[in-house]
Amino acid sequence: MESSWEPADAAFREELSAYLDEELGGWERSETGLGSAVYTDFSRRFVRRLADRGWLTPHWPEEYGGGGQGAWQHFVLGEEMWKRGEPRGPQYMNVNWVGPALIKYGTQEQKRTLLPPIARGEVFWCQGFSEPEAGTDLAALRTRAVRDGDDYILNGQKIWTSYANAADHCFLLARTGTLADGRDGISVFLLPLRTPGVEVRRIEGLVGEHSFNELFLTDVRVPAGCLLGEENKGWRIVRRTLAYERVGAPRYARAALVLDRLAEWSRAHGRLRDTGVQEQFGHARTLCEAARVLVYRVIDERAKEREPSAYAYQARAAMVQAERAVGDLALDVMGSEALVEGALGDAQFRNSLGAGIAAGSYEVQLNLISRLILNLPKE
Numbered sequence: 001m002e003s004s005w006e007p008a009d010a011a012f013r014e015e016l017s018a019y020l021d022e023e024l025g026g027w028e029r030s031e032t033g034l035g036s037a038v039y040t041d042f043s044r045r046f047v048r049r050l051a052d053r054g055w056l057t058p059h060w061p062e063e064y065g066g067g068g069q070g071a072w073q074h075f076v077l078g079e080e081m082w083k084r085g086e087p088r089g090p091q092y093m094n095v096n097w098v099g100p101a102l103i104k105y106g107t108q109e110q111k112r113t114l115l116p117p118i119a120r121g122e123v124f125w126c127q128g129f130s131e132p133e134a135g136t137d138l139a140a141l142r143t144r145a146v147r148d149g150d151d152y153i154l155n156g157q158k159i160w161t162s163y164a165n166a167a168d169h170c171f172l173l174a175r176t177g178t179l180a181d182g183r184d185g186i187s188v189f190l191l192p193l194r195t196p197g198v199e200v201r202r203i204e205g206l207v208g209e210h211s212f213n214e215l216f217l218t219d220v221r222v223p224a225g226c227l228l229g230e231e232n233k234g235w236r237i238v239r240r241t242l243a244y245e246r247v248g249a250p251r252y253a254r255a256a257l258v259l260d261r262l263a264e265w266s267r268a269h270g271r272l273r274d275t276g277v278q279e280q281f282g283h284a285r286t287l288c289e290a291a292r293v294l295v296y297r298v299i300d301e302r303a304k305e306r307e308p309s310a311y312a313y314q315a316r317a318a319m320v321q322a323e324r325a326v327g328d329l330a331l332d333v334m335g336s337e338a339l340v341e342g343a344l345g346d347a348q349f350r351n352s353l354g355a356g357i358a359a360g361s362y363e364v365q366l367n368l369i370s371r372l373i374l375n376l377p378k379e
């Protein structure tokens with residue numbers, strides 16, 4: 001694997017950084033509330049300006065509003081955004097996995113109608129996967145979709161639906177087969193959230209001001225054109241989507257920045273005289289770097305247009321380790337001061353909690369690594 005940046009990617013990073021420093025000024029999201037009203041309003045405005053410069057979906061094909069650039073450019077963007085607290089807000093999901101799923105599995109009509117608004121930065125999407133009895137065991141989901149003429153009728157409940165309060169569409173999983181069919185009876189629906197029968201209820205959460213929601217679906221009638229891919233064949237879309245999602249947010253970039261700031265704080269407060277603390281810094285930096293390299297291996301596969309592999313599990317697990325190490329270090333050096341709202345360790349600590357659960361928990365990533373990379377038996 002080539003380990004240095006192509007001159008064009010390096011130049012892009014420089015140009016982008018200068019733009020972001022100017023455009024964002026001193027702005028930095030002080031909280032983890034990607035779904036909060038203040039934050040989503042800011043993201044909506046910012047993302048449109050980014051789209052005007054061709055920097056929202058540079059990696060998409062030009063025919064869908066993209067810039068025809070490669071996966072690396074998209075990743076440079078991701079690193080620079082995530083480092084600054086992700087000013088794209090929930091739209092990081094649109095460009096990372098919603099759009100690519102539509103490009104791969106969508107009909108011409110779905111691509112024509114749904115992709116350009118994403119590329120222009122006009123819409124939010126959310127992800128309706130988890131249910132009260134189907135999280136890790138996602139294939140146990142019970143939300144039903146029943147065909148009725150040219151429509152489907154949806155009934156069920158989703159939970160932990162980030163940003164549903166602000167979203168226009170939901171990338172929703174529903175059961176079109178029987179429960180006994182397991183993953184072979186699941187389909188993906190592209191649900192406009194302002195359809196009658198959809199109710200969004202807020203959940204107060206530890207991870208942010210307002211990120212989580214429940215989604216209740218009662219006799220929600222959608223045209224059959226909302227089905228993505230084939231009926232009952234949604235699982236392969238889910239697998240690919242999750243592979244993209246797992247590495248979509250370059251969490252190590254933010255963790256490394258927080259680590260630098262923690263080092264400054266520790267120097268100013270005389271905490272670096274403790275060699276144990278210095279060792280912890282070295283350990284956390286190593287984990288951030290390891291995560292970065294493992295994520296790059298996944299992006300390298302993507303850039304070569306290979307199917308997503310099990311490396312995504314390693315990359316995700318490494319990112320969680322890096323985030324946790326920096327969060328723990330903040331607590332160790334700053335004590336309870338680290339957890340005061342807006343303090344250095346606060347968002348980091350909470351982000352690391354969320355990262356170890358979302359997109360498949362840390363334990364699940366480890367199980368998959370054992371099975372698919374080490375070839376260990378399932379039980």
Ligand SMILES: Cc1cc2nc3c(=O)[nH]c(=O)nc-3n(C[C@H](O)[C@H](O)[C@H](O)COP(=O)(O)OP(=O)(O)OC[C@H]3O[C@@H](n4cnc5c(N)ncnc54)[C@H](O)[C@@H]3O)c2cc1C
Pocket residue numbers: 126127128129130131132134135136137159160161162163207353354355357358359360361362363364367
């Ligand atoms: C920040 C955040 C954002 C999220 N956003 C969304 C969203 O937008 N849309 C959405 O659909 N969902 C979302 N989720 C939900 C998330 O996908 C689920 O929380 C996750 O899949 C785990 O499911 P669960 O909460 O039901 O926990 P469970 O599946 O009940 O797991 C509980 C614990 O048991 C462990 N465990 C379970 N099974 C195994 C096993 N076989 N081996 C080892 N350990 C196991 C898990 O690791 C976990 O620690 C989000 C979660 C978080 C934290």
